[in-house]
Structures are given as C-alpha cells and as structure tokens.
Amino acid sequence: MRVCVIGTGYVGLVTGVCLSHIGHDVICVDNNEEKVKLMQSGQSPIYEPGLSELMKSSAESGKLTFTADLAKGVSHGEILYIAVGTPPLPTGESDTRYVEAVARGIGTHLKDEYKVIVNKSTVPIGSGDWVRMIVLDGNKESGSTVEPIFDVVSNPEFLREGSAVYDTFNPDRIVLGGNSEKAISMMQELYKPLVTREFAEDKSAPPVPVVVTDLSSAEMIKYAANSFLATKISFINEVANICDRVGADVTQVAEGIGLDSRIGGKFLSAGIGWGGSCFPKDVSALVHTADDYGYDTELLKAAINVNQRQRLLALEKLQNELKILKGKTIGLLGLTFKPDTDDMRDAPALDLIEQLNRLGARVKAYDPIVSQSGLSHGLSNVIIETNAEMLADGCDAVVLVTDWKEFAKLDFPKMAKLMNNPLVIDGRNFLDREKVEAAGLRYIGMGR
Ligand SMILES: NC(=O)c1ccc[n+]([C@@H]2O[C@H](COP(=O)([O-])OP(=O)(O)OC[C@H]3O[C@@H](n4cnc5c(N)ncnc54)[C@H](O)[C@@H]3O)[C@@H](O)[C@H]2O)c1
Numbered sequence: 524m525r526v527c528v529i530g531t532g533y534v535g536l537v538t539g540v541c542l543s544h545i546g547h548d549v550i551c552v553d554n555n556e557e558k559v560k561l562m563q564s565g566q567s568p569i570y571e572p573g574l575s576e577l578m579k580s581s582a583e584s585g586k587l588t589f590t591a592d593l594a595k596g597v598s599h600g601e602i603l604y605i606a607v608g609t610p611p612l613p614t615g616e617s618d619t620r621y622v623e624a625v626a627r628g629i630g631t632h633l634k635d636e637y638k639v640i641v642n643k644s645t646v647p648i649g650s651g652d653w654v655r656m657i658v659l660d661g662n663k664e665s666g667s668t669v670e671p672i673f674d675v676v677s678n679p680e681f682l683r684e685g686s687a688v689y690d691t692f693n694p695d696r697i698v699l700g701g702n703s704e705k706a707i708s709m710m711q712e713l714y715k716p717l718v719t720r721e722f723a724e725d726k727s728a729p730p731v732p733v734v735v736t737d738l739s740s741a742e743m744i745k746y747a748a749n750s751f752l753a754t755k756i757s758f759i760n761e762v763a764n765i766c767d768r769v770g771a772d773v774t775q776v777a778e779g780i781g782l783d784s785r786i787g788g789k790f791l792s793a794g795i796g797w798g799g800s801c802f803p804k805d806v807s808a809l810v811h812t813a814d815d816y817g818y819d820t821e822l823l824k825a826a827i828n829v830n831q832r833q834r835l836l837a838l839e840k841l842q843n844e845l846k847i848l849k850g851k852t853i854g855l856l857g858l859t860f861k862p863d864t865d866d867m868r869d870a871p872a873l874d875l876i877e878q879l880n881r882l883g884a885r886v887k888a889y890d891p892i893v894s895q896s897g898l899s900h901g902l903s904n905v906i907i908e909t910n911a912e913m914l915a916d917g918c919d920a921v922v923l924v925t926d927w928k929e930f931a932k933l934d935f936p937k938m939a940k941l942m943n944n945p946l947v948i949d950g951r952n953f954l955d956r957e958k959v960e961a962a963g964l965r966y967i968g969m970g971r
Pocket residue numbers: 529530531532533534535552553554555558606607608609621624625643644645646680681682683684800801
C-alpha cells in the first residue's frame with residue numbers, strides 16, 4: 524500500500540522504515556530540511572539499535588523515500604500518518620500545535636482521492652474528531668471546491684525507545700480506533716504481515732491481537748497504558764523506600780510479587796524514577812484531561828509525586844554518606860533516561876545535575892552514547908568524560924543513573940583506586956553488589 528508518514532522522530536521514522544520493510548511504498552515527510560537531507564543520505568538522525576541497517580535496505584529497495592514536501596507526501600499516500608511530537612506545555616497539557624499544523628496542511632493538499640488519516644502521535648482524548656475538523660478547515664482555506672473524502676483512525680504507538688524496531692515487529696497488540704469500516708479494514712490490510720508474525724522473532728506465535736475501538740477509547744488506551752506502567756514503577760519505588768527503612772531487599776520483593784501472574788514481573792525495577800519523552804508528559808496530560816472534565820486524579824498525582832521525590836533520592840543518599848556536598852566531586856554513570864537511546868528528554872540525570880550544582884558539587888558524567896557521540900545535548904555545568912575510569916578519577920562518589928549493559932563489566936578495583944572516596948550509589952539496583960564491595964567500594968542501592 525502507499526503510505527505517507529509525517530514527522531520523522533522516533534515514532535515516525537521507525538514506523539516508516541518498518542512499514543517499508545514489510546513491503547509498503549513509504550514516503551516520510553519532515554519539515555526539518557536538515558533532517559530530511561541527512562535521511563536522504565542514508566543516515567538515521569536517531570540512535571536506535573537496528574534502525575540504520577533497515578533504513579539502508581529499505582532505501583535500496585526503493586520502498587522508502589524522504590521529503591520536506593508535504594504536498595508530495597499527501598498525494599502519494601492512501602494512508603497518511605500524523606507522527607509529530609506532542610510535547611508537554613508548562614501546565615501539563617499536551618501541546619498539539621504540531622498536529623494541528625500537519626492536519627491543516629493535509630487539508631490544504633487533499634484532492635478527491637479517498638485517504639485514511641492516522642493519528643499515530645499521542646494526542647488528547649477527542650483529537651480524532653478535532654483532526655477531522657482541522658483537515659476540513661485547511662481544505663476550505665485552500666479554496667478547494669472539491670469535498671475531501673477521508674476518515675480518521677487512532678492508532679496509538681506502544682514502542683519503547685531502545686527496542687523500537689523489535690517492538691514494531693513483535694507488538695503485544697495493535698489498537699485501531701475509528702468509526703469507518705473502510706478505514707479500519709485498510710489499516711488491517713496494512714498491518715497484516717505484522718499480525719501474522721511474518722516478521723516476528725517467533726513466527727509460530729499466535730497472531731497479534733487487533734483491538735478495534737471507537738476513537739476516544741483508542742486514545743484513552745494509550746494514556747491508560749503509560750499511566751499504569753508509570754504507576755507500577757512508582758509503586759515499587761514506594762515499596763523500595765519502605766524496604767530501605769525496615770531492612771528488606773526490594774529486588775527480592777519484586778521477584779516475589781512479580782511471580783504472581785496477576786501482578787507480573789515487568790516494570791518492577793526500583794530506582795531513581797521514570798523519565799523520558801513519554802511517561803512524564805502522558806501521565807500529566809491525563810491528569811490534565813481529567814481536571815478539564817471535573818475529576819481529580821488522586822492516584823495519578825500520587826504516582827507523579829512519588830516519582831519526583833524518587834528522582835532526588837540519590838542526592839539524599841549522597842548527603843547521608845558525604846554530609847556536605849559543596850566542594851565534592853560527584854560522577855554520574857549514564858545520562859540518558861534509559862539505556863540504548865541517545866534521548867535525554869526528561870532524564871532523571873538532568874534533575875540530579877541541577878540539584879548537585881545548586882548544592883555546590885562539581886558534576887562529571889560518562890554515558891556510552893552521549894560521551895562517544897560528542898553530543899552535549901545542551902548540558903551545562905557537567906564535565907563529560909569519555910570513559911568510566913576518567914569519570915572515577917577524583918570523585919567523592921559515583922552514582923549509576925542509567926543501566927547501560929557495559930556498566931556491569933566496569934573495572935571496579937581500578938575505579939576504586941582512582942576515586943577520592945570509594946562510594947557507589949547504584950540508582951538502578953543494577954550492579955553486582957558483591958563484586959563492587961570486593962573491589963573496596965561502599966555500595967548503596969535503592970531499597971536493598
Ligand atoms: N518517542 C517514543 O518512544 C514514543 C512512543 C510512542 C508514542 N510516542 C508519541 O509519538 C509522537 C511523536 O513522538 P517522537 O518522540 O517521535 O517525536 P519527536 O519530537 O522526536 O519528532 C517529531 C518530528 O516531527 C517533525 N515535525 C514537527 N512539525 C512538523 C510538521 N509540521 N511537518 C512535518 N514534520 C514535522 C519534527 O521535525 C520531528 O522530526 C508523540 O506524540 C509521542 O508522544 C512517542
């Protein structure tokens with residue numbers, strides 16, 4: 524099928540590349556011309572395992588092209604994806620101005636060919652009908668005399684950064700919200716190779732469940748899923764804080780409760796809290812939507828508050844151990860909000876850096892991607908080191924912020940020798956405590 528994906532961030536690019544890989548003819552549109560040039564030259568603007576290789580093979584097969592020309596994309600696609608960002612406003616609500624611009628732009632270029640417009644961006648509940656209205660406005664404003672024929676489908680995205688390609692080929696479910704049978708059946712046709720697991724790791728697995736709903740329910744599924752997962756992490760972090768006080772080990776507790784199939788073992792890793800481009804903004808946006816409709820979300824607000832406190836717990840632990848932080852040097856292992864991504868959006872490391880600086884500490888950091896790529900990501904007041912040993916040199920404590928796999932294999936005896944004071948705060952309960960202690964370092968975890 525002919526597809527146009529508008530917006531080439533994580534979601535748009537991965538969607539476009541994967542749809543072309545399963546045989547569709549895809550044009551990706553972005554209004555950032557620099558980015559388009561980069562992608563046209565075969566380079567991925569984001570770090571995502573496996574993406575560059577797929578991008579290359581799809582481009583070679585002629586099934587994937589990039590353009591900054593929206594009109595070209597709209598005329599090409601039978602299915603038009605809106606996959607632009609919906610960042611948070613200071614109030615917590617979702618900033619939908621990019622979706623609005625794209626919807627209006629689509630309206631301007633619509634002719635008399637039937638199109639399915641897919642909301643892939645995470646958009647506030649009710650956006651399906653709103654997008655329809657904006658597309659029609661755009662069409663009218665363009666002076667078009669033809670009545671455009673299109674339907675809007677909500678198709679929320681559940682991929683995780685760092686495993687985005689894997690998640691796309693191995694989804695737990697596909698959600699399609701809409702009120703047009705024709706549009707839903709076109710989407711089902713589009714996703715058939717994914718549903719039948721043709722491109723999955725386990726090709727014999729049962730077909731992917733396709734959940735067909737009305738527009739609002741599909742939009743709500745996205746917010747509810749992220750809010751549930753974020754709340755689950757806040758829950759285990761709260762348990763971890765009690766464990767710290769009573770002398771229990773939260774990693775053992777998580778295993779013990781996670782084996783109950785009603786609870787499940789995933790998303791029970793206690794640590795310095797959830798961050799990234801999605802959980803914080805989506806939970807806040809749902810709180811805001813509920814507010815708009817006169818409902819006070821006590822549970823979600825508590826999940827956010829627990830997370831805010833959790834993000835600074837490493838600071839509290841540092842103060843307990845080192846007392847005064849002024850004049851001390853603190854090393855951060857990892858900067859990104861999770862491993863296998865170069866994304867720093869709403870990363871807990873940013874809060875730590877800000878607070879450590881405020882308290883007069885010198886902050887150094889080593890991150891396998893941020894350090895190697897030389898990208899400072901707009902970071903100030905932090906010295907970026909290029910390996911863990913240089914990081915350890917002269918530190919009064921090292922805090923593990925991101926659970927990058929390579930941190931499990933660090934040369935702790937060497938690091939201990941280079942440090943001013945041999946202290947490790949394991950903000951992700953990721954390190955082997957015995958190994959760290961055998962190297963002569965004091966180990967402090969989160970709730971263990
Ligand atoms: N990042 C994730 O892991 C993830 C996962 C699931 C859902 N989502 C949702 O998907 C949406 C996209 O997220 P993202 O992280 O990929 O976004 P992003 O901010 O990384 O990228 C958005 C892209 O859209 C482009 N853009 C903006 N306005 C445009 C316009 N008018 N025309 C063409 N291109 C335009 C930007 O140049 C940018 O390349 C968001 O709503 C987000 O909540 C994100």
